Amino acid sequence: MEKPADPFYRQLPKVELHAHLNGSISVTTMEELISRKPHLNIQHSMTAIRKGQRRTLDECFQVFKVIHQLTDTEEDILMVAKAVIREFAADGVKYLELRSTPREETHTGLTKRRYVEMVIEAIRQCEQEDLDITVRFLVAVDRRNGPEAAMETVKLAEDFMVSSDGVVVGLDLSGDPTVGHGKDLLPALQKAKNTGLRLALHLSEVQSQKEESELLLGLPPDRIGHGTFLHPEVGGSKSLVDKVRERNIPLELCLTSNVKGQTVASYDKHHFSYWYQLGHPCVLCTDDKGVFSTELSQEYHLAASTFGLSQEAVWALSERAINCSFAPDHLKAQLHQRWASLRPQVFC
Numbered sequence: 481m482e483k484p485a486d487p488f489y490r491q492l493p494k495v496e497l498h499a500h501l502n503g504s505i506s507v508t509t510m511e512e513l514i515s516r517k518p519h520l521n522i523q524h525s526m527t528a529i530r531k532g533q534r535r536t537l538d539e540c541f542q543v544f545k546v547i548h549q550l551t552d553t554e555e556d557i558l559m560v561a562k563a564v565i566r567e568f569a570a571d572g573v574k575y576l577e578l579r580s581t582p583r584e585e586t587h588t589g590l591t592k593r594r595y596v597e598m599v600i601e602a603i604r605q606c607e608q609e610d611l612d613i614t615v616r617f618l619v620a621v622d623r624r625n626g627p628e629a630a631m632e633t634v635k636l637a638e639d640f641m642v643s644s645d646g647v648v649v650g651l652d653l654s655g656d657p658t659v660g661h662g663k664d665l666l667p668a669l670q671k672a673k674n675t676g677l678r679l680a681l682h683l684s685e686v687q688s689q690k691e692e693s694e695l696l697l698g699l700p701p702d703r704i705g706h707g708t709f710l711h712p713e714v715g716g717s718k719s720l721v722d723k724v725r726e727r728n729i730p731l732e733l734c735l736t737s738n739v740k741g742q743t744v745a746s747y748d749k750h751h752f753s754y755w756y757q758l759g760h761p762c763v764l765c766t767d768d769k770g771v772f773s774t775e776l777s778q779e780y781h782l783a784a785s786t787f788g789l790s791q792e793a794v795w796a797l798s799e800r801a802i803n804c805s806f807a808p809d810h811l812k813a814q815l816h817q818r819w820a821s822l823r824p825q826v827f828c
């Protein structure tokens with residue numbers, strides 16, 4: 481965190497729908513992981529991008545390789561997942577959809593199934609604490625690993641959708657957008673959708689993915705991550721925008737991630753303004769709060785100061801995010817009630 485968030489933004493009840501577990505590890509937790517594995521010789525400067533710093537997309541993805549070395553056992557996954565959930569709760573997040581890529585690490589015996597079990601166990605353990613946050617899980621497919629791994633992950637996600645008592649609600653497609661093509665992953669994504677997993681897909685995160693985005697929008701996904709290059713002004717197309725609008729597919733927008741990853745030149749150039757002005761459902765998210773040294777309250781603050789949003793507009797933005805979640809209707813209704821009951825103390 482670079483500067484303490486204004487109390488309004490911290491107290492504002494928030495929904496976080498786009499948070500990658502290993503990208504969300506805080507400084508404190510990272511230091512704990514580093515001290516557990518001194519032989520790796522990793523410094524904290526290798527796992528986070530600080531204020532004013534930027535990295536190419538390629539360099540950002542190298543950061544995840546470093547972090548993954550630090551989280552390669554069942555205990556690590558359980559520990560980081562609990563810490564991340566507590567931190568989101570402390571930042572005023574009332575509903576969190578965490579996402580993570582099940583990973584096998586042969587040298588420690590970590591399997592993809594145990595990986596998912598550890599995240600679910602962390603969610604369960606946090607439910608026993610007095611945290612005031614509801615957490616759901618999206619199983620992530622890393623596009624770099626190709627169609628077979630994608631299908632394997634989808635099957636795993638389907639198993640847990642049935643056995644996790646509603647904790648696993650969907651599937652994410654992420655990973656380096658410059659690697660692989662979405663058409664190869666279409667069968668796996670279609671299968672997931674057919675079995676009832678909700679789809680949150682990283683789409684048009686980089687330029688020249690028009691063809692892939694057209695294809696994936698045909699599924700259609702239930703939410704879009706980033707969508708930075710969908711609109712014609714940045715090399716996308718009217719057809720892509722029309723599809724997103726006709727199907728009313730919410731966008732998960734991560735301001736700091738895009739600025740620090742250099743897919744967006746500056747905060748004021750962020751495509752939030754394009755979609756927000758259209759009245760399209762937009763949800764502010766952190767993406768990787770650890771890697772990008774941010775918090776969700778800070779992202780709301782940045783959006784408000786950059787685009788001149790009133791406190792009322794910020795409130796509406798955070799409440800509308802409930803409807804974009806993959807929570808069942810009764811939980812959405814409970815969250816709306818929660819917003820109503822918290823309103824007097826936030827606007828006092």
Ligand SMILES: CC(C)=CCNc1ncnc2c1ncn2[C@@H]1O[C@H](COP(=O)(O)O)[C@@H](O)[C@H]1O
Nearest residue numbers: 500501502503540541544580581622654655741
């Ligand atoms: C590099 C950059 C600008 C990052 C932000 N944009 C991203 N785009 C696509 N996939 C991502 C991004 N951030 C995190 N991920 C995915 O999330 C993983 C880390 O979290 P986890 O291991 O799934 O728990 C990464 O390895 C990657 O597969």
Ligand SMILES: [Zn+2]
Nearest residue numbers: 500654705767
């Ligand atoms: Zn992401």
